[in-house]
Amino acid sequence: MSIQTDLQSTIEDMVQKGKGILAADESQPTITKRFKSIGVEPTEENRRAWRSLILTTPHLGDYVSGIILFEETLTQKSDDGTLLPEVAESQGIVPGVKVDKGKIPLVNSPGDLIIQGLDNLGERLKVYKEQGARFAKWREVYPIDTHNPGRLGIEANAEVLARYAAICQSVGIVPIVEPEVLIDGEHTIERCFEVTEAVQHAIYHALHRYSVILEYTILKPSMVVPGKENAPKASPEKVAENTVKQLRRTVPAAVPSINFLSGGQGPEESTANLNAMNANYPNQPWELSFSYGRALQQPALQAWLGKKENVPAAQAALLKRAKLNGAARYGKYTPEMEKE
Numbered sequence: 001m002s003i004q005t006d007l008q009s010t011i012e013d014m015v016q017k018g019k020g021i022l023a024a025d026e027s028q029p030t031i032t033k034r035f036k037s038i039g040v041e042p043t044e045e046n047r048r049a050w051r052s053l054i055l056t057t058p059h060l061g062d063y064v065s066g067i068i069l070f071e072e073t074l075t076q077k078s079d080d081g082t083l084l085p086e087v088a089e090s091q092g093i094v095p096g097v098k099v100d101k102g103k104i105p106l107v108n109s110p111g112d113l114i115i116q117g118l119d120n121l122g123e124r125l126k127v128y129k130e131q132g133a134r135f136a137k138w139r140e141v142y143p144i145d146t147h148n149p150g151r152l153g154i155e156a157n158a159e160v161l162a163r164y165a166a167i168c169q170s171v172g173i174v175p176i177v178e179p180e181v182l183i184d185g186e187h188t189i190e191r192c193f194e195v196t197e198a199v200q201h202a203i204y205h206a207l208h209r210y211s212v213i214l215e216y217t218i219l220k221p222s223m224v225v226p227g228k229e230n231a232p233k234a235s236p237e238k239v240a241e242n243t244v245k246q247l248r249r250t251v252p253a254a255v256p257s258i259n260f261l262s263g264g265q266g267p268e269e270s271t272a273n274l275n276a277m278n279a280n281y282p283n284q285p286w287e288l289s290f291s292y293g294r295a296l297q298q299p300a301l302q303a304w305l306g307k308k309e310n311v312p313a314a315q316a317a318l319l320k321r322a323k324l325n326g327a328a329r330y331g332k333y334t335p336e337m338e339k340e
């Protein structure tokens with residue numbers, strides 16, 4: 001297949017009505033933290049068992065069209081010995097991989113961060129592709145403070161995301177472009193709006209300079225919300241209004257899908273916020289969907305506790321959240337559905 005055909009078919013398989021993406025790509029330190037919260041040892045075998053549980057959940061493919069994996073998972077197998085990317089494909093779920101290598105301070109821009117991992121990215125991507133990955137994810141993080149993100153922070157991070165996206169497309173891998181404006185802090189929703197708008201404006205400018213084909217990209221942004229320490233929380237209607245307004249200012253109509261991260265919002269909260277966007281603002285140029293990590297996995301993790309006998313309960317908890325977010329894709333979720 002040509003590179004163009006690869007990109008086209010991957011986008012078609014990933015962008016589907018009523019479906020979204022599941023992020024199961026926690027780095028070793030992050031998954032260690034998640035396992036610690038349920039008293040599970042962070043061994044390679046436990047990580048394999050957990051991710052195999054996720055991928056073998058019956059009917060997951062009814063609501064999930066793509067899964068982001070950590071590099072290690074690409075070569076791990078399910079309990080019956082099938083490679084996990086193959087398990088994903090057999091469920092109708094496109095396997096992808098997180099390719100960024102962690103954040104460091106951005107020199108001469110106090111408080112801003114930058115992600116590493118561009119060196120040899122093209123070579124790494126070719127290996128991941130042979131192992132079954134058809135798309136990639138790269139996350140840049142933007143803490144909000146009085147002077148952050150600064151001008152350099154905004155421009156340097158956009159440059160890195162655009163270089164990553166161009167390299168992905170050159171080898172036939174669809175890039176998920178993820179700018180996460182962090183929820184931490186006391187800032188207002190207006191301040192989050194202003195920062196997110198500046199961040200995305202710079203990113204689309206950079207993607208243009210690097211000749212990235214927008215039709216073969218997915219944007220994974222944070223929603224426009226007040227900081228976590230700024231009580232009370234905004235209603236789903238207010239989050240939807242601000243988020244859609246901001247996206248309409250910055251994201252070209254050529255982008256097929258916008259898949260939000262949950263970024264510290266609770267499972268029900270992130271479903272309700274996505275639902276309000278699709279219910280109140282239908283017919284946008286792009287799909288409004290999910291690419292949740294914690295908001296999909298948390299209830300399942302709590303049900304599992306690392307025990308084999310809990311696997312069916314954990315899979316049921318995961319499928320429930322996937323299904324409710326599937327309903328939110330149509331604006332048809334109600335909080336009463338949580339009790340069903």
Ligand code: 13P
Pocket residue numbers: 023139178261262263264291292293294295
């Ligand atoms: P959360 O939904 O838990 O924020 O994770 C999504 C993700 O992939 C962050 O990079």
